[in-house]
Amino acid sequence: MSPHHPPITISDVEVIDASPRFSLIEICARCGVDQTLIIAMVSYGIVEPHNDYHIPEQWRFMAGDLIRLQKALRLKRDLSLNLSGLAFALDLLDEVNSLRQDINQLQHYIKTMQQD
Amino acid sequence: MEFKDYYKILGIKDNATTEDIKKAYRKLARKYHPDVSKEDNAESQFKEIGEAYEVLKDPEKRAEYDQLKQLGARGRDGSFQPPPGWQSANHFHEAFSGDSQFSDFFEAIFGQHGSARRHYSSQGFQQTIKMRGDDxxxxxxxxxxxxxxxxxxxxxxxxxxxxxxxxxxxxxxxxxxxxxxxxxxxxxxxxxxxxxxxxxxxxxxxxxxxxxxAPHPLFHAEGKDIFLNIPVTPWEAALGCAITIPTLGGKVSLKIPAGAQAGQRFRLKGRGLPGTPPGDQYAILQLTQPAHHSDKAKSLYQQLAQETSHFNPRQKLGV
Incomplete structure (x- = not known):
């Protein structure tokens, strides 16, 4: 289907959760939406900006926030959610994910107990 | 080319109303959305559903599809060919989106000039536009x-x-x-x-x-710190001992002081995940004992019980 491309080797990667680094302008460019929407999403608590909440020009976001916003925008587009529904869905998804992780841990724990 | 039964994909009948179609699509879109679903094939399912909906929600496209479904040549192996000279009345253009991709079947019916590829230069998407690629x-x-x-x-x-x-x-x-x-x-x-x-x-x-x-058989990670349960016997805890325990970087010796309690944590500084600063490893004491004791061990326990009869482990429970 696609022409064959040789693999690219990358040894210079960046671990980026140490500090919040994306400005509102950068977030908008990466999400392909305008500031009003991101500001509205922040007001619904979909992500929490770092720095002073009252001055959007000073907001900084973590990589995880950026990925969450991109995911939120896909869900909003594909499932025609409004912002309140979107925030609610994301909270529930977070909870489901954290429960899944707990279940994994517990199943794992049970397995090791049974082996002893 | 494989014939795609869009009705079957959405789980609806051929005579479904537009409202039925919308309802079926919404339900399946929620179920198979790749950001939500944990099913292995969620992404391809979601694309198929989207494609089926794209056609069936639009009365004109749906009519064309229904016609093709009746007229299209089917090979013995079930493969599908549109009738010769087939050209869609729909000038279908899809706005550029990094993650949507319709099937060859769809492109053959509705794609421009039957091309298996698609243009996004219509409706404001001109060559002059400059856009950052998606993350x-x-x-x-x-x-x-x-x-x-x-x-x-x-x-x-x-x-x-x-x-x-x-x-x-x-x-x-x-x-x-x-x-x-x-x-x-x-x-x-x-x-x-x-x-x-x-x-x-x-x-x-x-x-x-x-x-x-991935969950580890022994260690549990929280941030850069690593946690490990260490089973010791009651006499090891009572008398103190030096034991060997595993860390991610290899075995180390840990000194347990006399009188150590179950649940007590021992910190092995810098033995967690590397970094500046590196994480620590915590060894958490668990008391364990053999399931069966010999007669001699039992009598030694009885002596111990007499010796420490003043100790009430349930004092806090008020009994």
């Missing part, structure tokens, strides 16, 4: 040992690619990535410029990798 997000699962030592991973994923006429194709991109030592659960790694290519000379997006650590 791409992937999770990678690592064993704790790999997170500790760092490792190399080969990743494969699809990126959209536009040629100079604005036609979109998808290609598989392969990357060999070196994951540095000391990454933690849910941490992100950025590979600059390795996302989807930009449009009209715009910069490429980035690739974000989210780390997911």
């Amino acid at each position: 791409i997000h992937h999770r990678i699962a690592l064993f704790l040992e790999e997170a500790y030592q760092g490792c190399q991973r080969t990743l494969q994923f699809q990126v959209p690619e536009a040629d100079n006429q604005g036609l979109i194709t998808h290609r598989t991109k392969t990357l060999n990535v070196k994951i540095p030592a000391g990454v933690t659960q849910n941490q992100h790694i950025r590979l600059k410029g390795q996302g989807a290519p930009g449009i009209g000379g715009g910069p490429s997006g980035d690739l974000f990798l989210e780390i997911e650590l």
Whole structure:
């Protein structure tokens, strides 16, 4: 289907959760939406900006926030959610994910107990 | 080419109303949305559903599809060919979106000139437009040992690619990535410029990798810190002892003081995941004893019971 491309080797990667680094302008460019929407999403608590909440020009976001916003925008587009529904869905998804992780841990724990 | 039964994909009858179609689509879209579903084939299912809906929600396209379904030539193996000279009345254009991709079947019916590729130059998308490529997000699962030592991973994923006429194709991109030592659960790694290519000379997006650590048989990680349960016998805890315990970096000796209690934590500084500063390892004491005792051991326990009869372990319970 696609022409064959040789693999690219990358040894210079960046671990980026140490500090919040994306400005509102950068977030908008990466999400392909305008500031009003991101500001509205922040007001619904979909992500929490770092720095002073009252001055959007000073907001900084973590990589995880950026990925969450991109995911939120896909869900909003594909499932025609409004912002309140979107925030609610994301909270529930977070909870489901954290429960899944707990279940994994517990199943794992049970397995090791049974082996002893 | 395989014939796609859009009605079957949405689980509806051929005579379904537009309202039925919308309802079926909404329900399936929620179920198979790749950001929500944990099913292995969620992404391809979601695309199929989207494609079926794209056709059936539009009365004109639906009529054309129904006609084709009746008229189209079917090979013995079930393969499908549109009737010779087939041309869609719909001038279908889809706005550029990095992650939607319709099937060859769809393109053959509704795509421009039956091309298996698609244009996005209509409706304001001109060559002069300059757009940053999409960021791409992937999770990678690592064993704790790999997170500790760092490792190399080969990743494969699809990126959209536009040629100079604005036609979109998808290609598989392969990357060999070196994951540095000391990454933690849910941490992100950025590979600059390795996302989807930009449009009209715009910069490429980035690739974000989210780390997911597989459960380990012994260790449990929280951030950079590592937790390990250490079983000791009651007499080891009472008398104190030096024991050997595992860490991610190899075995170490740990001195347990006399009178140690169950649940007590011992910190092994800097023995967690590497970094500046590195994490610590915590050894958590658990008391354990043999399931059966010999007669001699039992009588020794009886002596111990008499010797420590003043101690009430349930004092706090008020009994």
